[in-house]
Amino acid sequence: MGIAWRGAELRLLVPILLVAPLGFIVTNIALTGTLAAGPLGLALGYGVVILVVHVVLVLARHRGDQLLLPAAWVTGAIGLVALNRLPQDLAGTSALGFDLGMAATQLLWFGIGAVAMLVIAIGLRDDGLLRHYKYSWAAIGIGLLLATMLFGYEVNGARLWINLGPVGFQPGELLKIVLVIFIAGYLAETRTVLASARMRIGFLSIPPLPYLLPMLALFGIVMLVVVRLNDLGTALLFFGTFLTMLFVATGRRSYVLIGLILFVAGSFVAYELFDHVAARIDVWLDPFADPLGAGYQQVRALYALGRGGLFGQGLGQGLVTLGGSTTIPYVHTDFIFTAIAEELGLIGSLALLAFVAVIVFRGLRIAALARDDFSALLATGLTVSLGLQALIIVGGNTKLFPLTGITLPFVSYGGSSILVSFIMLGLLLSISHRSVVEEGAPS
Amino acid sequence: MTGDILRLLLLVLQLGFVALLYLVLGRFSAALLRDLRNAERAQAATRSGIGTLTVIDSPGGEPLAGAVIALGPINSIGRNVNNTIYIEDDFVSTNHAMLTFRGHNWYLEDQGSTNGTYVNGHRIDRPVALSSGDELTIGRVRMRLER
Numbered sequence: 001m002g003i004a005w006r007g008a009e010l011r012l013l014v015p016i017l018l019v020a021p022l023g024f025i026v027t028n029i030a031l032t033g034t035l036a037a038g039p040l041g042l043a044l045g046y047g048v049v050i051l052v053v054h055v056v057l058v059l060a061r062h063r064g065d066q067l068l069l070p071a072a073w074v075t076g077a078i079g080l081v082a083l084n085r086l087p088q089d090l091a092g093t094s095a096l097g098f099d100l101g102m103a104a105t106q107l108l109w110f111g112i113g114a115v116a117m118l119v120i121a122i123g124l125r126d127d128g129l130l131r132h133y134k135y136s137w138a139a140i141g142i143g144l145l146l147a148t149m150l151f152g153y154e155v156n157g158a159r160l161w162i163n164l165g166p167v168g169f170q171p172g173e174l175l176k177i178v179l180v181i182f183i184a185g186y187l188a189e190t191r192t193v194l195a196s197a198r199m200r201i202g203f204l205s206i207p208p209l210p211y212l213l214p215m216l217a218l219f220g221i222v223m224l225v226v227v228r229l230n231d232l233g234t235a236l237l238f239f240g241t242f243l244t245m246l247f248v249a250t251g252r253r254s255y256v257l258i259g260l261i262l263f264v265a266g267s268f269v270a271y272e273l274f275d276h277v278a279a280r281i282d283v284w285l286d287p288f289a290d291p292l293g294a295g296y297q298q299v300r301a302l303y304a305l306g307r308g309g310l311f312g313q314g315l316g317q318g319l320v321t322l323g324g325s326t327t328i329p330y331v332h333t334d335f336i337f338t339a340i341a342e343e344l345g346l347i348g349s350l351a352l353l354a355f356v357a358v359i360v361f362r363g364l365r366i367a368a369l370a371r372d373d374f375s376a377l378l379a380t381g382l383t384v385s386l387g388l389q390a391l392i393i394v395g396g397n398t399k400l401f402p403l404t405g406i407t408l409p410f411v412s413y414g415g416s417s418i419l420v421s422f423i424m425l426g427l428l429l430s431i432s433h434r435s436v437v438e439e440g441a442p443s
Numbered sequence: 444m445t446g447d448i449l450r451l452l453l454l455v456l457q458l459g460f461v462a463l464l465y466l467v468l469g470r471f472s473a474a475l476l477r478d479l480r481n482a483e484r485a486q487a488a489t490r491s492g493i494g495t496l497t498v499i500d501s502p503g504g505e506p507l508a509g510a511v512i513a514l515g516p517i518n519s520i521g522r523n524v525n526n527t528i529y530i531e532d533d534f535v536s537t538n539h540a541m542l543t544f545r546g547h548n549w550y551l552e553d554q555g556s557t558n559g560t561y562v563n564g565h566r567i568d569r570p571v572a573l574s575s576g577d578e579l580t581i582g583r584v585r586m587r588l589e590r
Contacts, residue, residue, distance in 0.1 A: 008474055015467045022463060026456045033449065067474055074467050192548055192572035314457045344461065351464040358471050365478075371589060372576025 004063045006054065012070035013050060019074060020046045023081030023315060030316030031085075039084060045107050046080060053114050060122045063436040064429035065366055071358040072410050072425055078352050079411030080106060082340050083332060085316055090332045091413055102332060102413055109415040113422030120426030121433065131374045134185030138218055141178040144171040145222065148229060170416040172234050176241075177423060179222060180381035183242060186215050187249040188374040194250045230276060233404030236392055239263065241385040248380050249373075284402035300328040301335055301397055304342040312345025332413040334405045337397045352411070353394065360387040366432045375431045382424045493544055494575070496528070500585040505531035512586075518542040520581055521554070534558050534582035542579075549573040549588060558582060 021043035029035060050073050057064075080103055088101030100108065124130075130137070148171045187194070190211045219242055227235050243259040270277040279294055287295035287302065304327065307313060319327055320339065328335045341349040363383025370376035386409050393412075396403035407417040496512040506512065506528070518527040521539040530539070536556035543550050552570040553560040560567050561580035573579075575590045 012467070012470055012474065015463060015470060019460075019463060019467065022456070022460050026453070026460050029449065029453050029456065033446075035449070067471065067478075071471065074464075078464070188574060188576065191574055314453070315460060348461055348464065351461070351468055354468055355471075358475070361475070373574045374576060 004058065004061050006058050006066050009054060009066035009070055012067065013054060016070055016074045016077060017047050017050060019077040020080050024084060027081065027085045027316040030314060039103070042084065042103055042107055046077065046110065049111050049114050053118060056118055062122060062429070062433055064121060064432035065362050068359060068362045068425060068428060071355050071362065075352065075355045075410040076110060078340065079336065081315065082336055083413055085343070086320060086332050086339065087326065090326070106413055106418070109418040113419045116419060117422040117426035120423060121429035124430040127375060130181050131185045131188065134182045137178050138182040141175050141182065141222065144175050144178070147171055172231055173416040173420040176385055177420060179238060180241065180385060181378065182218065183215065183245050184374055184377035184381055187245060187377050191249045191373060232277065232280070233392060233406035236404055237385060237389055237406065240388045241381055244384045245377055245381045249377055280402045284399065287399070297329050298399060298403060301338040302399060304328060304338045305398065308342040308345045310346050312343050312348055315343050318342040333407055334393065335397055336408055336412045337394050356387070356390045363428055366428050369435045370431055371435050371438055375434070379428055379431050382428055386421065386424060494549060495589050496586045497589055498584065498586050502583045503530065503532040505529065514542070516544045530581060530584050532582040532584055535584070539581055551579065
């Protein structure tokens with residue numbers, strides 16, 4: 001086996017390297033009215049990260065998918081351009097005596113994420129560590145949840161954060177991966193039993209409960225705790241990912257039907273029982289009922305989308321701040337998509353969604369080419385969770401669904417989100433590499 | 444005057460940014476299309492088989508460790524040379540086990556062997572459905588079922 005040059009990846013990377021610098025220059029001209037150079041250090045740093053990752057993968061003779069990473073890089077570049085355009089004091093960190101602004105901090109996390117991804121993509125030579133210790137992973141997941149409940153602190157009514165010295169971390173993000181690993185391991189083992197069960201109640205065929213129970217129990221605990229912590233977006237994401245993996249593993253529509261019935265019933269109960277759930281849904285149905293109070297964020301987001309229109313206001317020319325604060329609260333995390341849609345319009349935001357679609361498409365392709373059931377289910381779960389996350393938050397931004405605050409992968413500001421998304425890419429690349437090497441599947 | 448030039452330049456650059464995004468998207472489309480064509484060709488070439496057994500460990504040397512055995516729908520396994528899959532190992536019975544493909548799944552059944560048939564380290568006492576990636580142990584021979 002000779003050296004794998006990853007030529008397809010390199011050809012895609014060339015134009016992608018230009019996205020961030022060009023975006024920064026355009027923003028700077030629009031904001032300052034002069035030709036002064038923008039934050040070129042930032043653009044250079046991002047380019048260096050992209051190229052170093054490419055070179056390391058080539059040197060390691062990695063034969064994993066060549067389109068997955070470029071799609072993530074271009075999505076991240078659009079995010080970096082959007083973050084650089086927002087007021088830099090929205091977030092940020094001061095480390096080693098440097099005060100980093102929001103975009104610079106995000107770049108730092110891209111670097112950390114890239115290292116984590118490379119370690120997993122190259123270091124994980126077989127999946128024994130993942131599949132044989134699935135109950136240990138489940139225990140780690142429960143531990144993460146307990147830690148959040150005991151030591152976590154609240155931001156905006158949702159208790160998601162743990163203080164780790166200088167940085168805050170969201171264990172819920174990591175839980176996403178751990179849960180997918182457990183479910184993939186469990187389903188790979190019991191798949192055939194679950195698929196061939198023939199127990200009938202009425203017109204529904206019911207799965208053999210003893211086999212399903214351990215997984216349902218763990219899943220129920222997780223869902224209860226996540227809902228208890230007020231993290232509705234994550235709860236919805238877990239549920240959707242779980243249902244998709246169950247369907248992919250068994251190929252039975254009745255499971256999906258049962259899941260959807262449970263979802264509708266659960267949503268109704270939550271609406272009746274919890275005030276914050278009811279508030280979210282009321283805002284979704286009619287944000288203009290209370291445009292300066294509960295509906296403020298959603299109304300502002302709709303105005304921003306309207307200002308953007310087909311072609312957008314242009315980078316640096318949107319109405320981002322008004323009277324010293326951002327027009328949309330949390331525009332750098334939950335509402336980054338509306339900021340992009342305002343300045344780049346429908347055409348720009350459609351391109352962004354297309355890049356997310358490429359990530360999902362390649363992820364599912366990796367799953368389809370995987371050598372064994374565990375790898376296939378793992379790749380499916382990781383991909384679906386990335387795609388669903390984007391769907392849920394973009395749908396929330398555009399008032400297609402009730403808003404639940406989660407991040408847009410690779411775009412929203414946030415260290416935990418970036419790091420975990422890159423760990424997912426690392427796992428996908430590792431699965432892809434193994435299927436190419438063992439099978440000679442097309443790379 | 445310079446303000447006008449700057450505004451024009453800004454407009455051109457704004458359009459250029461969106462154009463760059465679509466250029467990247469175009470390259471992705473081309474790469475995806477190329478890939479789909481290759482995959483179709485590769486699939487046509489490999490469509491014939493329904494599964495393979497990869498030999499992980501074989502102290503007796505028959506079959507050889509590392510060998511990949513293409514499977515038919517019905518495969519008998521044992522020390523008798525008339526079996527579909529012939530294994531030379533003192534711990535394997537004459538007619539040891541039967542590996543069959545029915546519906547959409549592989550099934551493994553022990554044929555009353557002396558030393559038993561194992562799936563992922565567990566001894567089986569009735570026909571069991573297998574998943575691809577499962578490890579079969581027959582005598583001292585370990586094999587992995589793959590699609």
